[in-house]
Structure formats: structure tokens, C-alpha cells
Amino acid sequence: MSNDADTIPETDALIKYMQYFTSANGINYAAITANMDVYNRSSLWGKSQTVEFSSIVGIIKRSQTAINNTMYAYSGANTMYRRDFLINVGGFR
Numbered sequence: 777m778s779n780d781a782d783t784i785p786e787t788d789a790l791i792k793y794m795q796y797f798t799s800a801n802g803i804n805y806a807a808i809t810a811n812m813d814v815y816n817r818s819s820l821w822g823k824s825q826t827v828e829f830s831s832i833v834g835i836i837k838r839s840q841t842a843i844n845n846t847m848y849a850y851s852g853a854n855t856m857y858r859r860d861f862l863i864n865v866g867g868f869r
Contacts, residue, residue: 780853784815793856806861809850811837 777793779785786792793808812829816822840847 777856778852778854783812783853785810785854789854790856797856797858805858807847807850807855807857809837809847809855812851812854 777790789810792810796802796805796808811834814822814826814829817826836849837847840849
């Protein structure tokens with residue numbers, strides 16, 4: 777699981793991620809990513825991140841999944857990867 781230093785996952789995030797990997801279709805999932813939300817929206821930086829996450833990132837995710845129900849770009853800010861998939865493509869040895 778990868779998270780940015782300023783990312784605070786929900787307390788049950790690990791359980792939610794694992795539900796995808798252990799579901800009937802879970803064997804086909806190489807990675808799971810979550811939608812991001814900005815905790816501090818009062819600053820200018822927080823407001824700009826809110827716009828970025830809710831529009832740009834959301835549009836990219838929806839566009840990718842609309843084409844063939846597959847995502848090919850995941851946010852490094854909050855993603856869990858299947859170890860066996862990474863090893864099969866030459867990563868994390």
C-alpha cells in the first residue's frame with residue numbers, strides 16, 4: 777500500500793481494499809485506488825486541491841473505466857497493489 781505523507785486513509789481503508797482483492801473478481805485486480813478528499817479546504821492550497829481531486833482526477837478515472845472498465849493510471853497518493861502482479865512485471869524484487 778502506498779500513501780503520500782500528507783494522506784490520511786480512512787480507518788477502515790485496508791479492509792475496504794482487501795474486500796476487492798478477495799472478491800470473486802479480485803484475482804483480476806492488480807491495484808486498487810481510492811477517491812481522494814481534501815481535509816483542510818479553508819486555505820487557498822486546500823481549495824485548489826479540492827478542485828483538482830474532484831474534477832481533474834475524477835474525470836481521468838471515469839474516462840479510463842468508461843472505455844473498457846479498466847484503469848491504467850493509479851494515484852501514488854493512495855493505492856494498494858497486488859504483490860504477485862508487480863513481481864510478474866518485474867517490479868519489487
